[in-house]
Amino acid sequence: MEPGAYASAVTLLIADDNRVRTLTLNRPEALNAFSEALYDATTEALLAAADDPEVSVVLLTGAGRAFSAGNDLVEMQKLVTDPDYQPGKHGFRGMIEALAAFPKPFICAVNGVGLGIGATILGYADLAFMSSTARLKCPFTSLGVPPEAASSYLLPRLIGRQNAAWLLMSSEWIDAAEALRMGLVFKVCEPEDLLAEARRHADVLASRPLNSLLAVKKTMLEPVRPGIAAASERENALFAELLGQAANVDALASFVEKRT
Numbered sequence: 001m002e003p004g005a006y007a008s009a010v011t012l013l014i015a016d017d018n019r020v021r022t023l024t025l026n027r028p029e030a031l032n033a034f035s036e037a038l039y040d041a042t043t044e045a046l047l048a049a050a051d052d053p054e055v056s057v058v059l060l061t062g063a064g065r066a067f068s069a070g071n072d073l074v075e076m077q078k079l080v081t082d083p084d085y086q087p088g089k090h091g092f093r094g095m096i097e098a099l100a101a102f103p104k105p106f107i108c109a110v111n112g113v114g115l116g117i118g119a120t121i122l123g124y125a126d127l128a129f130m131s132s133t134a135r136l137k138c139p140f141t142s143l144g145v146p147p148e149a150a151s152s153y154l155l156p157r158l159i160g161r162q163n164a165a166w167l168l169m170s171s172e173w174i175d176a177a178e179a180l181r182m183g184l185v186f187k188v189c190e191p192e193d194l195l196a197e198a199r200r201h202a203d204v205l206a207s208r209p210l211n212s213l214l215a216v217k218k219t220m221l222e223p224v225r226p227g228i229a230a231a232s233e234r235e236n237a238l239f240a241e242l243l244g245q246a247a248n249v250d251a252l253a254s255f256v257e258k259r260t
Contacts, residue, residue, distance in 0.1 A: 012041040013063070019056040019206040020199065021049050028064030033072040034095075034117055036088030043090035046098040056206040056213060058102070059198060060121075061109040067134065070116025073143075092117070093236070096149050099124040100228045103214050105205045109198040110134045110185065116148070119167070119184075123154030126217070128185040129198040130176045136184070142171035144247030146238035153231035157224070159183045 013024040023045050025032035032038075049055045062068055071092070078085040090098075099106070099121070108122055110130040119136040122128045130136075140147050147168050155164035159182040167174065167182075176188045189197045205213065 011035065011038040012045060014045055016055070018203060019054065020059055020202045021045075021052075021055045021057070022059045022061065022199075025060070025062040025068055028062075028066070030072065031066035031069035031113060031115075032062040032064070032118070033069040034092070035072045035075055036091055039092055039095045040088040040090045043095045043098045046095070046102055050098075050101070050103055053210070055104065056208075056210050057105045057107060057202045059107045059109060059202050061195065061198070062111050062118075064112070066112040066118070067108075067110045067114040068116075068118030068121075069113060070118050070139070092148070093232075096232060100150070100225060100232075103217055104210075105202075105213055105217065107198055107202050107205075109194055110136070111191070111194055113137075115139060120147070120149040120151040120155070122184055123149065123151055123158055127198075127201055129187050129189055129194055129201075130179055130185040131191045131194045132176050132188050133191055135173045135175055136167075136179055137171065137173045138167050139171045141169055144245060144250075145242050146235050148235055148239070150228040150231040150235065152235060153227050154224075155184075 011025070011027055013022075013026045015022045015024070023042065025034075025038065025042075027033060027035065027038060034042075046058070049058050075085075088094075102124070105126045106124060108125040108128045110118075110122070110128065112131065112134050114122075114134065114136045116137075116139055119138050122136075138147065138151065146152075151164075151168060155167060158164075159167070163182040163184075166172070167184075174182070174184075176185070179185045180188050187197065
């Protein structure tokens, strides 16, 4: 680990350099799928970065060959089948609330596969960079669940209704060129250049006065925050309704059987 870096609950690596805080999802063996522990660690890191006057920009990426494979479906199955299963302190909803309220520039560097929240998190990115070899998918219809992370609101605003409809309804992969065409990402880079290019842009932003950065982000996001909250409420209600229904149970069981 580099100087100035430290680990949070092992699942998240955190490094500070020149007012840029880099968060690296660190479950490479699980393709950086979000467990409850990783949701909690990421939420705590976002809250800490928001309050730290020495941090101007947060850059999120993944360790290994994935950005994030989305929700840990083994844990999701436990939510359906195990009445004694205890979720995390913040969980998925806490991380989404932290992202929606995050007052500073938030940059994503999509280094590999981005599935589920590994794709919908881009709705919260002020800038998103993507490796030319990476792919994205929103697998909600294949899992029998609704969209998540206010993506039903954020993605149509970001990439247009038809692009969002395909991404959210099809459960099909899109490659980096398609993500760039849609406007889902700001720039596509060769894998070896991805972090350097994302970091170059982060350094430019971090060189600007923090109070000005805060003002820009506030004026951009303040009008849409009520829409994010309302969309999250709608999606969460539908998730509670559809989780555990036949299509969802079958999809989760099939995934766990294949993984086993």
